[in-house]
Each structure stands twice: as structure tokens, then as C-alpha cells.
Amino acid sequence: xxxxxxxxxxxxxxxxxxxxxxxxxxxxxxxxxxxxxxxxxxxxxxxxxxxxxxxxxxxxxxxxxxxxxxxxxxxxxxxxxxxxxxxxxxxxxxxxxxxxxxxxxxxxxxxxxxxxxxxxxxxxxxxxxxxxxxxxxxxxxxxxxxxxxxxxxxxxxxxxxxxxxxxxxxxxxxxxxxxxxxxxxxxxxxxxxxxxxxxxxxxxxxxxxxxxxxxxxxxxxxxxxxxxxxxxxxxxxxxxxxxxxxxxxxxxxxxxxxxxxxxxxxxxxxxxxxxxxxxxxxxxxxxxxxxx
Numbered sequence: 001x002x003x004x005x006x007x008x009x010x011x012x013x014x015x016x017x018x019x020x021x022x023x024x025x026x027x028x029x030x031x032x033x034x035x036x037x038x039x040x041x042x043x044x045x046x047x048x049x050x051x052x053x054x055x056x057x058x059x060x061x062x063x064x065x066x067x068x069x070x071x072x073x074x075x076x077x078x079x080x081x082x083x084x085x086x087x088x089x090x091x092x093x094x095x096x097x098x099x100x101x102x103x104x105x106x107x108x109x110x111x112x113x114x115x116x117x118x119x120x121x122x123x124x125x126x127x128x129x130x131x132x133x134x135x136x137x138x139x140x141x142x143x144x145x146x147x148x149x150x151x152x153x154x155x156x157x158x159x160x161x162x163x164x165x166x167x168x169x170x171x172x173x174x175x176x177x178x179x180x181x182x183x184x185x186x187x188x189x190x191x192x193x194x195x196x197x198x199x200x201x202x203x204x205x206x207x208x209x210x211x212x213x214x215x216x217x218x219x220x221x222x223x224x225x226x227x228x229x230x231x232x233x234x235x236x237x238x239x240x241x242x243x244x245x246x247x248x249x250x251x252x253x254x255x256x257x258x259x260x261x262x263x264x265x266x267x268x269x270x271x272x273x274x275x276x277x278x279x280x281x282x283x284x285x286x287x288x289x290x291x292x
Contacts, residue, residue, distance in 0.1 A: 021130070025138040029104065035142070038100040039149050045096060046088035046154035053077050053084075054161045073251075080167045081158025082177070085184045086254065088154035089147070089191050093247050094227060097146055097191070098198050102219035104142050105202025108135040109285065111212035128286045132203070136278065139199040147192040151184065173256040183253055190250040194266055197243040197273030198223065204281040207288065240265075243273050 029035055057078050073090060076083040109132075158164070167180045175183070202219040209215050223244075229235055230242045239245050246266030252259040 022134050022137060025134055026141060029138055029142060030145075034107075035104065038103060039146060042092060042096055042100060042146055042150050043153040045092050046084060046150060046157050049074070049088055049091060050077070050081075050084050050154070050157035050161050073254075076168075077158065077162055079163070080180075081160075081162035081164050082155070082167055082180050082184060084158035084162070085151050085154040086187060086251070088150050089187060089250070090248060092150050093191055093194065094244070095223075097150070098195060098223045098244075099220055100146050101139065101143055101195050101198050102202050102223055103216045105139045105199045106206050106215035106217075106219040107212040108139060108203055109206040110209050110215035111206075113210040114212045129282060132207075132282055132285050136199065136203055136281075139203060140196055143195040143199055144189075144192040147188050147195075151188040155184070169256045170251065170254045171256040175256070187250045187253050190253060190263065190266075191247075194247050194250070194270055197270040197277070200274040200277035200281065201243070204277040204284070207281050207284040241269070243269060245269070 053074060073083045073086040077087060165177055166174050167177065168174055198219075201222065202215070205219050205222070206212075206215045209218075226242050227244050230239050230244055246262050246269060249262035249266045252261075252263055
């Protein structure tokens with residue numbers, strides 16, 4: 001084919017085509033059995049926590065945990081089932097949620113290469129940058145969907161097993177149930193936003209290999225390693241730069257007034273990771289040879 005013929009075949013990419021590509025990616029991702037299994041595991045965590053608390057308190061004793069934030073919300077579940085939402089998000093954020101994101105993000109590019117479908121995707125008038133952006137958008141949407149699955153499951157179980165009503169914030173003030181629901185939604189959004197850095201990291205790893213399993217294992221391994229390092233006191237100077245360091249700052253949304261300092265640090269850190277590893281993924285993907 002001559003250069004002139006190649007130029008004639010190149011047509012501007014319609015925005016509708018781009019939305020069609022995103023819709024196709026979302027459909028493919030959420031129809032995979034692996035994705036459905038991950039969502040099922042995430043939905044099961046609040047069920048197990050709720051049943052465990054119900055059984056522990058059936059004789060009138062108090063559930064374990066005490067204190068004010070993070071997983072210690074468990075001490076408030078028997079008073080108000082809405083606290084199961086906060087407890088479930090705190091329980092899944094350190095491992096289950098980022099693991100699910102790591103699996104989906106790690107498989108985004110490497111899985112296509114392993115299946116031999118990547119070069120066929122690039123034949124379509126998308127371009128590598130557009131395809132990579134679509135893949136990242138799909139993973140980010142999965143972050144939101146996975147977080148909402150945990151929150152909705154926790155709210156349902158909390159409503160079935162425990163009373164609902166006005167609730168007491170960490171600061172000791174009382175807010176209405178409707179405002180509590182609003183806080184729960186904000187917390188779910190904050191948790192989802194806390195995962196966009198992991199999504200970018202997983203996407204970058206996915207561009208480095210043609211094996212989906214290797215990319216997923218590497219991403220999950222990095223998640224575990226960073227969280228272990230975040231617990232070592234001797235590394236306190238580096239820990240504020242680890243993507244997991246401010247994850248549990250969402251508890252500050254249950255203060256009155258809301259304490260925004262750690263929340264904004266978390267969002268800024270996640271945006272930094274998204275830019276750095278997103279750029280690295282773009283640089284790698286747009287220059288690598290596609291053979292599968």
C-alpha cells in the first residue's frame with residue numbers, strides 16, 4: 001500500500017466511536033467471571049462482618065474494637081447499622097479493594113497481549129493513546145463500582161441486622177440519618193478516589209509484560225510490599241509518599257466539622273501517582289512493539 005493510500009484510509013475518530021470503545025471495554029470487563037467473582041467476594045465481606053458482630057453481641061456484650069476511627073467503627077454497629085458501611089470500607093480498603101483493582105488493572109493491556117487480541121484492537125481507528133485512556137477509564141469506573149458494591153452490601157446487611165436512625169459522629173455530635181447517608185456516599189467516593197493511584201500503577205505494570213497473570217501478580221505484590229513498608233517506623237520520612245499512607249483518612253468525614261487536611265493530602269497523592277504512572281504507561285505503550 002502506498003503512502004497516499006495509507007493517508008486516504010485515515011479518518012478522524014468520532015467521539016461516538018470513542019464512547020463505543022469505552023462501552024465495549026466496560027461490557028467486556030464486567031462480564032468476565034473473574035470480575036464477577038471479585039465483586040462477589042467484596043460483597044461478602046460486609047455480610048461476614050455483620051453476622052460476626054451480631055453473633056458476638058447476641059448475649060448483650062459489646063463488639064471488639066473501641067476507639068474512634070477506621071476499623072474501630074465496629075464498636076458502633078450495634079447502635080446503628082449505618083456504621084457497618086464505614087467498617088466494611090475500612091476492612092476492605094487495605095487489601096481486598098486494592099487487590100481487586102490490581103487484578104483488573106494488571107490485566108488491562110497484558111491480558112489483551114496474552115490473548116492475542118491487542119494488535120487487532122490497534123487496527124481499529126483508536127490509536128494507542130486513546131486505547132490506553134479507555135483502559136484506564138474502565139479501571140477507574142471499576143474502582144467506583146467495587147466500592148459501591150461494598151457500601152451497598154454493608155448498608156443492606158446493616159439495615160437487616162441492626163437498628164437505623166440518627167448517629168453520633170467521631171466528634172460526639174448528632175446528625176440525622178439522611179445526613180449520615182450523605183456522609184456514607186462521600187466516604188464511598190473518597191475510598192474510590194483513593195484507588196486511582198493503584199489503578200495507574202497496575203496499568204503501567206500491564207504495559208511491561210505480555211502475561212496477564214504476571215502483571216496481576218506483580219501489581220498485587222507491590223501493593224502488599226508498600227503496605228508492609230508503611231508500617232515500619234524507621235521509614236517514617238518516606239511513608240507520607242506511599243499511596244496507601246492516607247487511605248483511612250476517610251474517617252475524618254465523620255467528624256464535625258470535617259477535618260480536610262489528610263483527605264486533601266490523600267487526593268493529591270493519588271492524583272500524583274495517577275499522573276506519574278499514567279505518563280509512564282503512555283510512554284511505554286506508545287513506543288513498544290506489539291506482536292500479539
